[in-house]
Amino acid sequence: MKKNTNVQREPLTDTQLLMTITICIFIGMYLLAMLFLGGGFLHAQQIFDMLNDNASLIIVTFGLTIVMIGGGIDISVGAVTSLVVMSCVLYLNNGGNLFVSVLLALGIGLAFGVVQGFLISYLEIQPFIVTLAGMFFARGMTTILSVNPQKVDHEGFARLRDSKIEIPWLGYVAKNGNLVPARIELGVIVALLCLVFIFILLKYLRLGRDFYAMGGNQMSALMLGINVKRTRFLSYLISGLLSGISGYVFMMHTGAGNATNAAGMEMNAIASSIIGGTLLTGGVGNVIGSFFGTMTLTTIKKIVVSSGLNDPWWQSITTGGMLCFFILLQSVVLGQRAKKKSA
Amino acid sequence: MQDNCLLQMRGIEKNFPGVRALGGVDFTLRKGEIHALMGENGAGKSTLIKILTGVYQMDGGEISLEGNKVSIRSPQDAQMKGISTVYQEITLCPNLTVAENMYIGREDSAWVKHKEYEKRAGAILDSLGIPARSSQQLGDCSLAVQQMVAIARAVDMKCKVLILDEPTSSLDDKEVNMLFDLMKDLKSQGVGIIFVTHFLEQVYEVSDRITVLRNGELVGEYLTEELPQVELVAKMIGKELDELSALSESEDKDHEAGEVFYEAKNLSSSDALPFDFSIRKGEVNGFTGLLGSGRSESVRAIFGADKVSGGTIKIKGDPVKITKPIDAMKNGIGYLAEDRKRDGIIAELSVRENIILALQVMNGFFKPIRRSEAEAFADEYIKVLNIKTASRETPVGSLSGGNQQKVILARWLLTHPDYLILDEPTRGIDVGTKLEIQKLVLKLAEEGVSVTFISSEVEEMLRTCSRLIVMRDRHIVGELKGKDLNQAQVMKTIAGGES
Numbered sequence: 136m137k138k139n140t141n142v143q144r145e146p147l148t149d150t151q152l153l154m155t156i157t158i159c160i161f162i163g164m165y166l167l168a169m170l171f172l173g174g175g176f177l178h179a180q181q182i183f184d185m186l187n188d189n190a191s192l193i194i195v196t197f198g199l200t201i202v203m204i205g206g207g208i209d210i211s212v213g214a215v216t217s218l219v220v221m222s223c224v225l226y227l228n229n230g231g232n233l234f235v236s237v238l239l240a241l242g243i244g245l246a247f248g249v250v251q252g253f254l255i256s257y258l259e260i261q262p263f264i265v266t267l268a269g270m271f272f273a274r275g276m277t278t279i280l281s282v283n284p285q286k287v288d289h290e291g292f293a294r295l296r297d298s299k300i301e302i303p304w305l306g307y308v309a310k311n312g313n314l315v316p317a318r319i320e321l322g323v324i325v326a327l328l329c330l331v332f333i334f335i336l337l338k339y340l341r342l343g344r345d346f347y348a349m350g351g352n353q354m355s356a357l358m359l360g361i362n363v364k365r366t367r368f369l370s371y372l373i374s375g376l377l378s379g380i381s382g383y384v385f386m387m388h389t390g391a392g393n394a395t396n397a398a399g400m401e402m403n404a405i406a407s408s409i410i411g412g413t414l415l416t417g418g419v420g421n422v423i424g425s426f427f428g429t430m431t432l433t434t435i436k437k438i439v440v441s442s443g444l445n446d447p448w449w450q451s452i453t454t455g456g457m458l459c460f461f462i463l464l465q466s467v468v469l470g471q472r473a474k475k476k477s478a
Numbered sequence: 479m480q481d482n483c484l485l486q487m488r489g490i491e492k493n494f495p496g497v498r499a500l501g502g503v504d505f506t507l508r509k510g511e512i513h514a515l516m517g518e519n520g521a522g523k524s525t526l527i528k529i530l531t532g533v534y535q536m537d538g539g540e541i542s543l544e545g546n547k548v549s550i551r552s553p554q555d556a557q558m559k560g561i562s563t564v565y566q567e568i569t570l571c572p573n574l575t576v577a578e579n580m581y582i583g584r585e586d587s588a589w590v591k592h593k594e595y596e597k598r599a600g601a602i603l604d605s606l607g608i609p610a611r612s613s614q615q616l617g618d619c620s621l622a623v624q625q626m627v628a629i630a631r632a633v634d635m636k637c638k639v640l641i642l643d644e645p646t647s648s649l650d651d652k653e654v655n656m657l658f659d660l661m662k663d664l665k666s667q668g669v670g671i672i673f674v675t676h677f678l679e680q681v682y683e684v685s686d687r688i689t690v691l692r693n694g695e696l697v698g699e700y701l702t703e704e705l706p707q708v709e710l711v712a713k714m715i716g717k718e719l720d721e722l723s724a725l726s727e728s729e730d731k732d733h734e735a736g737e738v739f740y741e742a743k744n745l746s747s748s749d750a751l752p753f754d755f756s757i758r759k760g761e762v763n764g765f766t767g768l769l770g771s772g773r774s775e776s777v778r779a780i781f782g783a784d785k786v787s788g789g790t791i792k793i794k795g796d797p798v799k800i801t802k803p804i805d806a807m808k809n810g811i812g813y814l815a816e817d818r819k820r821d822g823i824i825a826e827l828s829v830r831e832n833i834i835l836a837l838q839v840m841n842g843f844f845k846p847i848r849r850s851e852a853e854a855f856a857d858e859y860i861k862v863l864n865i866k867t868a869s870r871e872t873p874v875g876s877l878s879g880g881n882q883q884k885v886i887l888a889r890w891l892l893t894h895p896d897y898l899i900l901d902e903p904t905r906g907i908d909v910g911t912k913l914e915i916q917k918l919v920l921k922l923a924e925e926g927v928s929v930t931f932i933s934s935e936v937e938e939m940l941r942t943c944s945r946l947i948v949m950r951d952r953h954i955v956g957e958l959k960g961k962d963l964n965q966a967q968v969m970k971t972i973a974g975g976e977s
Contacts, residue, residue: 359582
C-alpha cells in the first residue's frame, strides 16, 4: 500500500475543485454563447475586448483574492483606483514625467495599503470598517482633485496609451473587406504579468502559503509559528499596490480621469473573486480561479447585452443571480465533500 | 533519578485578578515516561500547561529543562526549546496539506519546497505508522489522524516534552488505541509525555505516573501502579474544610412521598448516551461523576439544550415531547447552565432585563411584560435572594460571580418552575453565597419543586440531595440513596468499585 501512495493522484483540494468548476462553467457558457448568439462571440477579438476593458478589474480582483484568502476584505480598491487615475492625469497634464507618474500610481496604492494594513493588523480594527473609511477617503480626495472629467494631454502618455499588440491571424475581415487584426492593450499584458507573479507567490512562496494558513484557521496559524500580524499587513499592502497598478492600467485604457471612475469596481471584484472560487471565510481560492471569475462575470454581462437586454439593470440582476448561484454551488459542493469525508 | 530528569517545575505560582490559580506547584517529568496530570475543574491543570507552553507567564517559581534553568516567553519559544503541545482542538490548518502543516512556520527558505516536504513528512508518517498521505489535504483526514499529524509535527521538531491536552475526548475507542500505540512508541524513544485527560481508565492504561492538583495546589505525585482508582478520585475531589456543616444532616431531605414528576426512558442526545431517569415532586437529586463523565450532557438532554436524538419523556404521567429548551420551559422545567458566562447571563443587559428574560420568552414576544411589572419582579427577587447590586438597572456584567448566579436563579424562579435543573450553580462563588444557594434549593424542595443539582464538590451534593446518580465515562454506574449517601461510597462508585 505504501508503494501506491506515491503514484496515486490526490483528490482535488477545495481550492482546485472550486477553480475547476468555474473554468468549466466559463467555457461552457462561452460555447453556448457562440452557438446561440454567434456574432461577436465568434471572433477572437471578443475575448480580447473583454480583457482590454477589464484589465484593471482583473488586477484589483487579484489583490482582493489575496486579502480574502487571508480571511479579510478590502472594499477600498475601486476608490483607490479612481484616485490613482485622477492624480496621474493631473500630474501628467501639468507637465509630469511619464516614469514618475508610474511611481506616483504605485506610491498612492502602497500608501493606502500600508495605512489600512497597519490599522487592521496592528491596531486590530475590523477590515470592513477600515477599508470603508479608505473608500470614502479616496473618493473624496478624487473629487477634491477635480470635479470635472480631465483628459490626458501628454505626448509620451498618448504613445503609451495607443501602443497595442496586433495579432493579424486572429483578426477578422470586416464588412468593407479590410482585415481587422486582433488588438491587445498593454494593460492586459500587465494584468497577465500580475497573474504570473501572484500565482507563484501563492503557490510556491512561504508568504503565500501563510496567507492560506491564516485564512484557514487564524489561531492555528499563530500556534504554528506564523507571524499573523505581519502576514495580514502584507496582504493589505499587496492589495493596495495592485490598486495602484490597476489605476494606471485604467488610465491607459480610458486616457482620462473622472471622479466616478471605477465606481462599484470593488463590488465587481468581490463578485469575481467569489465566482472564481475564493471563499469569504478565507483559506480557499487562487488567482487563476479569480481570473476566470472575472471573465465569467464579464461574459455574462456581454451575453445579457447581446440578447437585447440593453438596460443597465439587467446586468445587475444577472450579476446578482450569478453570484447567488455560485455561492449556492460552492456550499453544496463543499458540503457534499464534508459529508463524504465523515462517512 | 537525577540523570533522567527532563523537566522540573518548582514552586510555580500564578495569580489572576482576585484568584490564586496556582500556589507553589511542583511538577517533574522524566525521560521516556507518560505522566498524567489530573485534577477537577479549576484545579490549575490548564494554567500549569499554559505556563509551560508560554501562553501565560508565571508569577513565581522556576522551570528547568534537562538541568538548565529556562524562561518560556511565548508558544514559539516553547516549541524552540523542545516543548510541544497538542490540544484538544486541533491547531492545524485544515485547508493545507498534511506536509504543509508539518513544516509551516519553521522553514528556512522563502520558498515552499513542496516535493521535499512531502518526502520528509511521508517518511515520518510511515515511521510512526500514521495512516495519512503527506500530499493529502488535512481536512480530509479523520480527527484522530489530524491529531496524530500534530504529534508527528512535534516529533519532527525534536520535541523532548510532548503535552497532550485532552487528546482523546473526540476520538472513538479504535482511534484512542491508535493514539496510545503512538504514545508508547514515542515514550520508548525517550520523549517525556504529559497527558491531561479526565478519563480515568485511559490514565491507568497508558500512564506511568500521576500528578494530582486541587484548587491550585499540588496534592502529590504517585506511581500509577501504586495508586488505586478510589484514592485517585479522593485526591482529586478532596475534602472540603467544612465551614458549611452548619447546614446539618438533620434536615429532612427525604421527599419520597411525592408523585413522579418527570420520567425519561432511553433519553439520548447528540452528546449523551441513552439513559433512564425520573424525579419526584419535591425531590432533590444530584448527578455526580468527574468532569467529562456525562453529568452535564445528561441534564442538557433533559432540558433539550443539545439535539435530542431519542427516548420517551413523561411529565406527571403524560407523554410529552421535549426537543428544544422552549418545550422544556413550557413544561415547567428550568435550567441553570454550567457556564454562566456563555449560556446564562447577558452581561450588557441590566439585572432587571436578565431577570425577566425567561418569563418573557414563556409569554411570547407579542405580550411584553410592562415596565412597572418588570421592575416590581426585579425588586422582589433582588430582595428575596439578597442580590448585591447597585440598582436593578446595573448591567449584570459588573456584578460578582455569586450575584450573577443569583440573577439567573431569579430568572428561573420567576417562571415558577415545577422542576429546576442547576448545573454547577456554586462554582466560582464565595462560601457565603454557596450556603445561601444550598438553602434556597432545600426551601424550593419543601415547596414542592423538584430540583436536580450538580456540583463538583461531593460534600455539597451530599448535603442537599436525597439521591445521587453516579456517572462514569458517559454511563450511569450507580444510584445512591439513604445510608449509602456518604463520601466514601460516592468515591468508590465514581472510581469503579475496585479495591
